[in-house]
Amino acid sequence: MNIVSIRIITADVKNLTTFYEQITGISAIQYTPDFAEVKMQSATLAIGSTNTLQFFGGGEVAASAQNRSAIIEFRVKDVDEDYQRLAKFIQPYLVQKPTIMPWGNKSLLFRDTDGNLVNFFTPVTPEAIKKFDGV
Structure with missing residues (x-):
C-alpha cells in the first residue's frame, strides 16, 4: 500500500x-x-x-483552514537553498528558520495561506541520510 x-x-x-x-x-x-x-x-x-465536499457526504465532512494536527512534509535537496529562495515569500508564514532536529533532519517550518503547517526538510546526519537513502 x-x-x-x-x-x-x-x-x-x-x-x-x-x-x-x-x-x-x-x-x-x-x-x-x-x-x-x-x-x-x-x-x-x-x-x-x-x-467538492458534496461528493463525500456534505459540507460537514471537512472544514477549510482548520488543520492543527497534520504537517505537510517535503523532502528537499537543500533546505538552506530553498529557504534563501523563499525567505521573502514565506516571511508572513514563517514558523521556524532551518534548524537541525534531534532526529537528524534540517527542517524549515512555515504555514500555507490556510494555516496548514508545511515542513521542508533535508536529512543531514549519517543516520537520517541512511534512513531516507538506504546508504
Missing part, C-alpha cells in the same frame, strides 16, 4: 494552488475551478474546494 495523495480542502483553491506552485516550483494541473493537483515524483498534493 502507498500513499498516493494528500488533499487539502480550502475555500480558495486559486490562492492555495498559487502558494504551492510558488514553494514547490511545480505548475499545478487545474482540472476545474474547484480542484487542482500538484504532482510530484512520489505523491500528489490535491487541492479541493469546499464545494
Whole structure:
C-alpha cells in the first residue's frame, strides 16, 4: 500500500494552488475551478474546494483552514537553498528558520495561506541520510 495523495480542502483553491506552485516550483494541473493537483515524483498534493465536499457526504465532512494536527512534509535537496529562495515569500508564514532536529533532519517550518503547517526538510546526519537513502 502507498500513499498516493494528500488533499487539502480550502475555500480558495486559486490562492492555495498559487502558494504551492510558488514553494514547490511545480505548475499545478487545474482540472476545474474547484480542484487542482500538484504532482510530484512520489505523491500528489490535491487541492479541493469546499464545494467538492458534496461528493463525500456534505459540507460537514471537512472544514477549510482548520488543520492543527497534520504537517505537510517535503523532502528537499537543500533546505538552506530553498529557504534563501523563499525567505521573502514565506516571511508572513514563517514558523521556524532551518534548524537541525534531534532526529537528524534540517527542517524549515512555515504555514500555507490556510494555516496548514508545511515542513521542508533535508536529512543531514549519517543516520537520517541512511534512513531516507538506504546508504
